[in-house]
Amino acid sequence: MRIALDAMGGDYAPVTTVEGAIEALKEYKDLSVILVGNEPEIQAELDKKACTGMPISIHHASQVVEMDESPLAALRRKKDSSIRVAIDLVKAGGADAMVSAGNSGVVMATALYVLGKLPGVERPAIAAIMPSLKDHFILLDAGANVDCKPLHLYQFAIMGEAYAKFIFDIEKPRIGLLGIGEEDAKGNDLTREAFKLIKRSHVNFIGNIEGQDIFSSEADVVVCDGFVGNIALKVSEGLAETIAKMFKRELVEKAKESGKVGSLFFKDAFKSFKKKMDYSEYGGAPLLGISKPCIISHGRSSSNAIKNAIRVAGVFHSKRIPDIISKELKEGLSRRESVAAKE
Amino acid sequence: MRIALDAMGGDYAPVTTVEGAIEALKEYKDLSVILVGNEPEIQAELDKKACTGMPISIHHASQVVEMDESPLAALRRKKDSSIRVAIDLVKAGGADAMVSAGNSGVVMATALYVLGKLPGVERPAIAAIMPSLKDHFILLDAGANVDCKPLHLYQFAIMGEAYAKFIFDIEKPRIGLLGIGEEDAKGNDLTREAFKLIKRSHVNFIGNIEGQDIFSSEADVVVCDGFVGNIALKVSEGLAETIAKMFKRELVEKAKESGKVGSLFFKDAFKSFKKKMDYSEYGGAPLLGISKPCIISHGRSSSNAIKNAIRVAGVFHSKRIPDIISKELKEGLSRRESVAAKE
Numbered sequence: 001m002r003i004a005l006d007a008m009g010g011d012y013a014p015v016t017t018v019e020g021a022i023e024a025l026k027e028y029k030d031l032s033v034i035l036v037g038n039e040p041e042i043q044a045e046l047d048k049k050a051c052t053g054m055p056i057s058i059h060h061a062s063q064v065v066e067m068d069e070s071p072l073a074a075l076r077r078k079k080d081s082s083i084r085v086a087i088d089l090v091k092a093g094g095a096d097a098m099v100s101a102g103n104s105g106v107v108m109a110t111a112l113y114v115l116g117k118l119p120g121v122e123r124p125a126i127a128a129i130m131p132s133l134k135d136h137f138i139l140l141d142a143g144a145n146v147d148c149k150p151l152h153l154y155q156f157a158i159m160g161e162a163y164a165k166f167i168f169d170i171e172k173p174r175i176g177l178l179g180i181g182e183e184d185a186k187g188n189d190l191t192r193e194a195f196k197l198i199k200r201s202h203v204n205f206i207g208n209i210e211g212q213d214i215f216s217s218e219a220d221v222v223v224c225d226g227f228v229g230n231i232a233l234k235v236s237e238g239l240a241e242t243i244a245k246m247f248k249r250e251l252v253e254k255a256k257e258s259g260k261v262g263s264l265f266f267k268d269a270f271k272s273f274k275k276k277m278d279y280s281e282y283g284g285a286p287l288l289g290i291s292k293p294c295i296i297s298h299g300r301s302s303s304n305a306i307k308n309a310i311r312v313a314g315v316f317h318s319k320r321i322p323d324i325i326s327k328e329l330k331e332g333l334s335r336r337e338s339v340a341a342k343e
Numbered sequence: 344m345r346i347a348l349d350a351m352g353g354d355y356a357p358v359t360t361v362e363g364a365i366e367a368l369k370e371y372k373d374l375s376v377i378l379v380g381n382e383p384e385i386q387a388e389l390d391k392k393a394c395t396g397m398p399i400s401i402h403h404a405s406q407v408v409e410m411d412e413s414p415l416a417a418l419r420r421k422k423d424s425s426i427r428v429a430i431d432l433v434k435a436g437g438a439d440a441m442v443s444a445g446n447s448g449v450v451m452a453t454a455l456y457v458l459g460k461l462p463g464v465e466r467p468a469i470a471a472i473m474p475s476l477k478d479h480f481i482l483l484d485a486g487a488n489v490d491c492k493p494l495h496l497y498q499f500a501i502m503g504e505a506y507a508k509f510i511f512d513i514e515k516p517r518i519g520l521l522g523i524g525e526e527d528a529k530g531n532d533l534t535r536e537a538f539k540l541i542k543r544s545h546v547n548f549i550g551n552i553e554g555q556d557i558f559s560s561e562a563d564v565v566v567c568d569g570f571v572g573n574i575a576l577k578v579s580e581g582l583a584e585t586i587a588k589m590f591k592r593e594l595v596e597k598a599k600e601s602g603k604v605g606s607l608f609f610k611d612a613f614k615s616f617k618k619k620m621d622y623s624e625y626g627g628a629p630l631l632g633i634s635k636p637c638i639i640s641h642g643r644s645s646s647n648a649i650k651n652a653i654r655v656a657g658v659f660h661s662k663r664i665p666d667i668i669s670k671e672l673k674e675g676l677s678r679r680e681s682v683a684a685k686e
Binding site: 132133147180189191211212213214226228230233235236237239242245 | 475476486489490521523554555556559567569571573574575576577578579580582584585589
């Protein structure tokens with residue numbers, strides 16, 4: 001499988017992107033990586049590494065999209081950006097999937113414009129993987145669609161199920177709807193209507209999931225609109241960081257009192273904990289509903305995050321997840337699952 | 344000041360409510376507490392305590408509202424519930440403020456029905472206090488209004504500012520709007536319109552605040568609709584608990600390896616941390632926009648949480664926060680701050 005990697009995307013690119021690509025190639029033998037972006041810069045990074053003979057190449061792109069650039073401006077003015085060129089490569093068949101840690105709004109808009117939606121998909125969604133007490137869960141939409149209709153949430157449930165099956169390797173993923181009460185009738189106008197649609201669908205729907213339960217509950221997929229999903233994702237990130245900082249403060253205080261043994265013990269426990277909470281372990285977030293595999297990774301991605309996003313891109317392509325999503329949506333339509341939303 | 348406490352509200356009532364009342368009376372000398380609920384049960388708890396001579400009394404109420412009861416059902420069928428009787432006491436002038444750790448939806452509906460809104464208020468909101476890296480911040484609406492209009496968010500900003508002034512003792516609280524991008528134009532339809540209204544108002548508006556920044560940012564008040572606010576609040580709670588559990592696991596593992604010194608050190612650091620994260624330290628959440636002080640406390644409230652909610656009720660009454668909210672809304676109206684929302 002050939003992965004086009006936006007080598008210029010992310011806060012620490014191209015250092016982390018080149019490193020991540022090499023780490024991925026060491027671990028996953030069926031992949032090749034095309035580094036898309038400024039050739040001299042990328043080559044300078046590659047020269048520092050021992051990667052002779054690896055299936056890695058550079059495809060030059062002269063422009064870079066900034067993190068605060070608007071999708072519309074980028075689409076108009078940056079036709080030779082590393083994001084655009086990587087997606088063009090997928091479109092033209094030169095790559096099977098693309099990965100970017102750059103401006104996620106621009107990746108989404110460009111993927112939509114160049115590759116288009118899968119047949120039947122109303123709105124593509126970002127599927128983020130988050131850690132839970134037992135394992136992980138998928139949160140979608142994590143920020144692509146800030147204003148949604150019930151039909152969109154129904155489709156997110158279908159698409160999330162198709163993805164969860166393969167990424168978690170489970171037959172009947174449990175689907176929950178992010179809400180503010182467990183009962184059917186609780187929620188806002190949007191979730192109450194979406195509840196009815198998802199309940200009527202073929203997915204293993206376990207009902208409303210409250211905010212406090214997403215990390216400990218039984219849901220493999222948590223469905224919500226992109227505004228709520230982005231807030232939930234970012235609040236979690238912010239809180240985890242805040243807790244880490246608070247703990248560090250305690251560490252400094254306590255180390256003064258109890259000396260080195262305690263301090264070492266603490267550092268050790270903290271490291272294991274951080275690994276569990278580290279989003280980079282869980283790979284990137286695919287754009288579900290786009291016709292070809294596009295995986296976005298966190299702007300602050302480490303090389304490990306890039307490596308895992310490349311792994312997800314590979315799985316997405318080899319398991320033919322876009323085809324499965326198409327099939328599920330079509331079957332749902334033929335069963336008239338979402339008929340009420342159309343009326 | 345006379346505080347009517349719903350002695351039957353909360354998962355551990357009346358044990359924790361009676362204890363919390365006594366703790367509050369020991370600490371705050373200008374208060375008296377009326378315990379509202381099942382007299383024999385409350386008396387049995389009081390008999391276990393040394394509280395002779397304290398300004399504490401019982402007001403009997405024969406019914407108890409369940410945690411999953413609907414507001415409508417409770418209003419119709421539970422006219423002698425501890426929630427209803429406590430609020431009736433405030434209405435009749437027998438108490439200055441009420442506190443409940445019971446069903447928050449029922450408290451809100453009953454307060455609205457019995458006490459009514461302040462003049463000019465469209466929707467009362469729940470103002471939750473949350474910990475941040477530096478200190479605390481207010482999140483509102485934390486769950487009262489699941490579907491909001493821009494005008495409601497504007498009013499939450501005004502009400503939140505009035506409350507923050509007194510609870511944090513700062514002259515110009517910084518108001519932020521919970522969103523998914525820092526720029527003015529980012530957000531969903533609701534927040535984009537609310538942004539314009541709040542920007543035109545007299546409050547010290549610092550713009551959009553992203554989810555990851557609420558715990559570390561400069562905002563004293565974070566405004567959002569009740570659905571999003573409830574999700575943000577509950578996700579934070581759930582994650583903090585999950586992290587605590589994960590840490591405990593690490594503790595057990597590491598203690599096996601490093602022995603007792605490290606384990607004690609860890610426990611100590613963990614305790615300080617838990618205190619900082621413990622919502623019970625921050626008191627209850629007032630219903631802003633109701634004509635008299637009504638404070639809700641977490642269903643899982645400890646006696647410490649009840650004590651702090653009683654303290655907040657006292658401040659709310661003595662600082663005349665409802666009067667200040669009324670005045671601010673009236674002045675905003677005369678300055679035509681929210682005129683666009685009416686058109």
